[in-house]
Amino acid sequence: AEPLLSVQGLRVHYPVRHGWRGKPLAVKAVDGVDLTLHTGQCLGLVGESGCGKSSIAQALLGLVPATEGMIRLDGHEITGNARVPAMALARSAQMVFQDPMSSLNPRQTIREILSGPLRLHGMTDRAEREARVAEMLSLVGMAPEVASRYPHEFSGGQRQRLCIARALILRPKLVICDEPVSALDVSIRAQIINLLLELKDRLGIALLLISHDLGVVEHMSDRIAVMYLGRIVEEGGWREIFTAPAHPYTRALISAIPDPMHRDRAPARLGGEIPSPLSPPEGCAFHPRCPLAMPRCRSGDGPEFTRISADHRARCHLLQTGNPHV
Ligand code: SF4
Ligand code: MG
Numbered sequence: 001a002e003p004l005l006s007v008q009g010l011r012v013h014y015p016v017r018h019g020w021r022g023k024p025l026a027v028k029a030v031d032g033v034d035l036t037l038h039t040g041q042c043l044g045l046v047g048e049s050g051c052g053k054s055s056i057a058q059a060l061l062g063l064v065p066a067t068e069g070m071i072r073l074d075g076h077e078i079t080g081n082a083r084v085p086a087m088a089l090a091r092s093a094q095m096v097f098q099d100p101m102s103s104l105n106p107r108q109t110i111r112e113i114l115s116g117p118l119r120l121h122g123m124t125d126r127a128e129r130e131a132r133v134a135e136m137l138s139l140v141g142m143a144p145e146v147a148s149r150y151p152h153e154f155s156g157g158q159r160q161r162l163c164i165a166r167a168l169i170l171r172p173k174l175v176i177c178d179e180p181v182s183a184l185d186v187s188i189r190a191q192i193i194n195l196l197l198e199l200k201d202r203l204g205i206a207l208l209l210i211s212h213d214l215g216v217v218e219h220m221s222d223r224i225a226v227m228y229l230g231r232i233v234e235e236g237g238w239r240e241i242f243t244a245p246a247h248p249y250t251r252a253l254i255s256a257i258p259d260p261m262h263r264d265r266a267p268a269r270l271g272g273e274i275p276s277p278l279s280p281p282e283g284c285a286f287h288p289r290c291p292l293a294m295p296r297c298r299s300g301d302g303p304e305f306t307r308i309s310a311d312h313r314a315r316c317h318l319l320q321t322g323n324p325h326v
Contacts, residue, residue: 004173004206005037005060010069010079012055016278027277029055031230032069037223039173042200042207044221046214046253048274052230053210057176060208061093062086074173091121094167098179100159104151110137110162111147117169136165139202140195157188164195168203175200176208181216193219215257218242226250229277229285231302236312246314248290284317292318 012030030052037043045053058064060071062078063086071078074092097103104113114136115129123129134144140161151159160180167175177196181189197220200207211217217224224241226234226249234247245251252270272289275281281288287297296317297303306319 001038003036004039004074005035005208006070006072007033007035007056007060008070009034010056010059010071011067012052012059012064013067025278026067028230028280029277030059033227033230033232035225035232037174037206037208039204039206040200041223042197042209042221044209044211044214044217044224045227046211046217046224047227048212050274050277051227052277053227054178057095057178057208057210060174060176061095062089087120090117090172091170092172093174093176094170094172096160096163096167096175096177096180099183100156100163101151101183103163104159104166106151109148109150113151113162114147114166114169117166121170132169136169139168139199140165155188156184157191160184160192161195164192164199168199171203172205174206174208176210178210179212180209182211182213189216190219196220213257214253218257226253229275229280231285231315233286233316234314236308236314240309240312244308244312246308246312246319247286247316248292248318249286250314284315294318 010030010033013026013028016025016027033056035043045056047053055064059066060073066079069079076089076092078089111133114133118129118132133147137144137146142161154162180196181192184192196207209217209220221238223237225232226247228249234250241250245254256270270289275288283299284297284302287293290297294317303315303317303320305313305315307313308319
């Protein structure tokens with residue numbers, strides 16, 4: 001079957017006003033990304049802040065134009081001449097944000113918040129809107145009576161449930177979750193994660209989970225793509241990534257997971273800051289922080305993907321040379 005989402009060669013470059021020596025300069029936030037996502041799947045997109053994962057989300061929602069490449073979502077071509085307006089895409093993809101407080105209008109009742117998108121998309125019948133609002137509240141485990149209340153009357157976890165209800169109200173096929181539990185109390189994170197997984201299976205939707213925390217991604221994703229400075233450096237199924245991580249960056253992220261299950265692993269701290277995408281390092285962009293960097297990692301265009309198995313690939317020179325230490 002055709003995938004729900006197919007991304008090929010996506011580049012999102014932001015022009016910068018003052019180029020070096022008058023040359024036009026661009027921040028290469030996303031620099032050649034391929035992704036595939038099928039209905040019923042959860043794809044985890046992992047990386048540190050500034051790696052380009054949020055720019056991918058914005059491109060998928062039609063909020064920033066793709067500089068280059070192809071995005072096909074739910075039968076729509078989002079890029080190029082046939083670019084679909086963000087309004088039309090709202091029925092295909094919706095977003096759940098990190099901070100459930102600031103993403104709900106404090107002056108609106110839950111009813112107004114949830115029925116706003118329905119009105120905007122032409123559902124003129126009030127009773128029909130009421131029924132959809134009640135249906136979505138029940139889906140996220142809230143009573144229909146909460147519709148007349150205001151966001152401040154709810155806890156952080158309840159507010160995130162309401163944000164999920166709002167994301168689902170137009171019955172999208174894809175829900176993009178950007179750090180959906182990072183702002184929540186540790187004790188309620190599992191509830192929200194389980195709710196998202198349950199809804200994915202019940203509604204037959206796909207999830208794109210964006211997070212800096214490989215621990216959150218571990219519990220939700222069928223597939224995982226690890227991003228570094230605008231590029232995917234490793235991609236594979238859950239099993240491949242967590243039992244046989246191939247890229248030194250992925251391995252560093254796994255050892256940073258604060259999960260008791262992984263405490264036996266060597267605590268390999270990832271030193272250094274992520275470099276600016278305005279002036280990415282030559283060669284493999286990860287080389288200034290890589291404990292295994294070799295001379296050849298410091299020049300050229302950086303490593304291409306090496307296929308490790310049918311469902312697993314990574315970009316690292318060590319894989320190309322068949323180095324046994326990888
Ligand atoms: Fe490290 Fe070199 Fe592999 Fe990049 S290509 S991850 S610098 S070993
Ligand atoms: Mg971000």
